[in-house]
Amino acid sequence: MTVTSKQRQFLRGLAHPLEPVVRVGKGGVTDAVVEETKKSLAAHELIKVKIESDDSGERKELAAKLAAATLSDLAGTVGKIAILYRARDDKPEIKLPK
Numbered sequence: 223m224t225v226t227s228k229q230r231q232f233l234r235g236l237a238h239p240l241e242p243v244v245r246v247g248k249g250g251v252t253d254a255v256v257e258e259t260k261k262s263l264a265a266h267e268l269i270k271v272k273i274e275s276d277d278s279g280e281r282k283e284l285a286a287k288l289a290a291a292t293l294s295d296l297a298g299t300v301g302k303i304a305i306l307y308r309a310r311d312d313k314p315e316i317k318l319p320k
Contacts, residue, residue: 225295225307229318233268233297236316237305242272246284256291263294263308267316271304 225233243262246255262269271288273281285304289296294308309316 225297225318230295230297232319233307233316234300234305237268237270237297240268240270242270242303244269244271246271246273246275246288248274251284251287251291256288259288259292259294259306263292263306264310267310267314268297268305268307271306273302273304275302 244259273284275281285299294306297305297307
């Protein structure tokens with residue numbers, strides 16, 4: 223499922239008070255990072271990921287790669303923070319606007 227721009231804006235608003243729960247270090251998007259991200263998405267649906275890179279282009283690339291690897295949607299990036307969303311299969315808590 224691809225989220226619309228209106229839904230991404232809604233998700234960014236919901237993510238504002240959240241703290242990053244996953245960190246992508248200098249090693250990049252490893253299997254361990256992907257697994258931890260999948261667990262966090264299953265538990266929370268909406269998470270923040272901190273990407274430890276000084277290059278803006280590389281951060282966006284890593285965020286997109288992580289979103290693809292976890293079958294989630296990239297709701298946005300702000301600085302070193304990426305916001306990922308994946309609805310639960312059973313009983314999703316977040317209701318997206320149409």
